Amino acid sequence: MKIKQTMGEKVFDFSNIVFLFILCLVVLIPIVHIVAGSFSSTNALIHSRVKLWPVDFNLDNYTQVMKNSSFWTSFRITVFIALVGTLINLLLTVLMAYPLSKSGLRGRKVFMLVIVFTMIFSAPLIPTYLVVKSIGLVNTLWALIIPSAISMFNMILCLTFFKSLPEELFEAARVDGMSEYSILFKIAVPLSLPILVTLTLYYSVHHWNSYFSAMIYITKPELRPLQLYLYSMIAQGNTNDMASTIMEEMDTSPEGLKMATIVVATVPIMLIYPFVQKHFIKGAMLGSLKE
Structure with missing residues (x-):
């Protein structure tokens, strides 16, 4: 049954739609400009003729990126950090959240x-x-994984979800002789x-986008993750790694x-999100409804 809206509700909905549309444009325009520029010629970029559509379309810039060994080294490092780091994050988060979700745990309040x-006062x-440095993690990939092995905010989200599960189910499993680890997993x-x-x-995006930790703990160029590579190339204007491979006949520019x-x-x-969108929405709404 369609609910009839008042004039105030219609104005409010219309205002929200306009605001969200403008917000989407503000977010999308820079992204579209970057994509258009990546497919444009050097002359078009130099003379600032690229707006929201490629000018003098070509793939030379992408050809050089694909040939750049330094980029792919950093890419593989970031994939390793994202995969291994996320697995460690999830394991530790679950192992910490499950016992803390039990109200009978001794010392739970402490x-x-x-x-x-630790959420209010960070180190x-x-x-x-x-x-x-004292434990020898500087200039190792573990320096980018171990210090951020668990997020307290994410742990509380997981804890809240565990608390929403019916305790009777766990009691029945204990009666059947299952251990706590078996019940958990x-x-x-x-x-x-x-x-x-x-x-x-959450964890994979954090690892993929993180560059500050790498900037602090990593000094060897061969251990640079992708975001530190991008930071070096964009913020410091360092395109030497690519410039050494550029062929004169190709239409490329820094x-x-x-x-x-x-x-x-x-x-x-970006390709990950469509596959997890359904579950992401369910998890994001965690705690919004109370019985």
Whole structure:
């Protein structure tokens, strides 16, 4: 049955649609400009003729990106960090959230107090660096994984989801003789797919986009992740790695190479979202409804 809206509700809905449309344009226009520039000629980029559509369409910029060994080294490093880091993140998050979701756990309030404290007061940069250095993680990929092995915010999301699962189900499993680890991985985890997919997206995007940690802990060029490579190329104007491979007969420029590299580096993480959108929406709405 269609609910009749008042004039105020119609005006409110129309205002929301206009606002969201403008917001989408603000977000999309820079992205479209980058994509258009990556497919445009050097002359068009130099004379600022590229707006929202490629001018003098060509694929030379992408050809050079695909031939650049430094880019693919950084790409493989980032894929490794995203995959291994996300697996570690999920494992530790689940192992911490499940016991804390049980109200009968001894010392639960103390643990939750410590968790909230770490969310409000984060560790300073210099002490964190000294700790990472003291355990020998500087200039290793583990320096980009271990210090951020668990997010307290994501852990609380997972904890809240575990609390929403029926306790009677777990009690029945205990009566049947199942251990707590078996209950966790055979019952709780399969039932928690929406929140786990959501956390997977959160963690993987974090690892894929993170560059500050790499800038602090990584000094060897061969260990640069993709985002640090992009930072070096864009913020510092360093395109020497690509310039050494550019052939004179190709229509390329530093600006076009930067745009093409950004597009290639962004596409993989964008391709993930359509496959997890359904579960992501369920996880994002966690806690919005109370029984």
